[in-house]
Amino acid sequence: MVYVDDVGGSNHTIKKNTEVLLVGIKEIGLDMTADKTKYMVMSRNQNAGSSHNIKNDNKSFERVEEFKYLGRTLTNQNPIWEGFKSRLKSGNACYNSVQNLLSASLPSKNLKIEIYRIIILPVVLYGRETWLLTLREECRLRVFENRVLRRIFGPKRDEGTGKWRKLHNEELNELCSSLNIVQVIKSRRMRWAGHVACMGESGGVYKVLVGKPEGKRPLGRPRCRWKDNTKADHQKVGCEGMDWIDVAQEWDRWQAFVNVLMNILVL
Numbered sequence: 001m002v003y004v005d006d007v008g009g010s011n012h013t014i015k016k017n018t019e020v021l022l023v024g025i026k027e028i029g030l031d032m033t034a035d036k037t038k039y040m041v042m043s044r045n046q047n048a049g050s051s052h053n054i055k056n057d058n059k060s061f062e063r064v065e066e067f068k069y070l071g072r073t074l075t076n077q078n079p080i081w082e083g084f085k086s087r088l089k090s091g092n093a094c095y096n097s098v099q100n101l102l103s104a105s106l107p108s109k110n111l112k113i114e115i116y117r118i119i120i121l122p123v124v125l126y127g128r129e130t131w132l133l134t135l136r137e138e139c140r141l142r143v144f145e146n147r148v149l150r151r152i153f154g155p156k157r158d159e160g161t162g163k164w165r166k167l168h169n170e171e172l173n174e175l176c177s178s179l180n181i182v183q184v185i186k187s188r189r190m191r192w193a194g195h196v197a198c199m200g201e202s203g204g205v206y207k208v209l210v211g212k213p214e215g216k217r218p219l220g221r222p223r224c225r226w227k228d229n230t231k232a233d234h235q236k237v238g239c240e241g242m243d244w245i246d247v248a249q250e251w252d253r254w255q256a257f258v259n260v261l262m263n264i265l266v267l
């Protein structure tokens with residue numbers, strides 16, 4: 001898969017970048033097969049690269065709007081929602097495969113919760129450390145988790161009417177004492193941020209974290225960033241006003257902050 005980034009939205013820029021890329025590939029002795037190689041252009045300009053095709057030895061490569069890489073769906077506009085939706089889809093498929101077991105009377109409730117945490121949850125939370133969540137995504141995650149928990153605990157007979165009804169969210173929180181799905185994401189994201197901070201300037205991930213892209217951003221409200229999510233988490237655990245990268249160098253202290261975040265209730 002060939003990825004072409006176009007910051008300026010210029011077809012000339014895309015052509016220049018792809019030519020440099022193809023020359024570099026030849027220099028290191030790699031051979032690209034046209035039938036197996038595709039490329040994607042990421043640009044704010046929807047028409048960027050539309051008049052340019054990548055060719056190598058008179059062979060054209062197919063341009064795609066999205067592709068899957070390491071379990072994540074990447075698109076040319078890179079919206080948050082698409083990758084998140086893909087994870088939920090995989091989680092629902094996993095849940096549907098074991099829902100009969102979760103509703104059966106034989107396994108205990110504790111065993112069913114372990115099945116959820118060991119089999120279903122890792123599918124949904126693959127790559128969770130790099131997620132950035134808005135309130136909409138947090139709500140969708142809680143809806144998914146509550147649906148699984150309602151399958152595990154079953155309905156409840158209403159004392160007033162005598163009819164069976166679904167458990168309310170508050171009742172599910174009382175029955176399931178373990179961390180909810182949003183707490184798991186926030187705590188593991190913060191733990192991973194500590195690992196990245198300890199990499200130092202030699203680490204590529206660290207450079208991406210602290211680096212600042214060149215150019216001007218478009219008009220309007222900027223998108224929510226991973227950095228914004230982690231900053232909000234740091235404020236909740238008392239890191240406001242501190243340089244959290246310096247704090248993360250003391251791993252015991254940082255782990256204490258992670259434990260505090262795990263105990264903060266997410267509604």
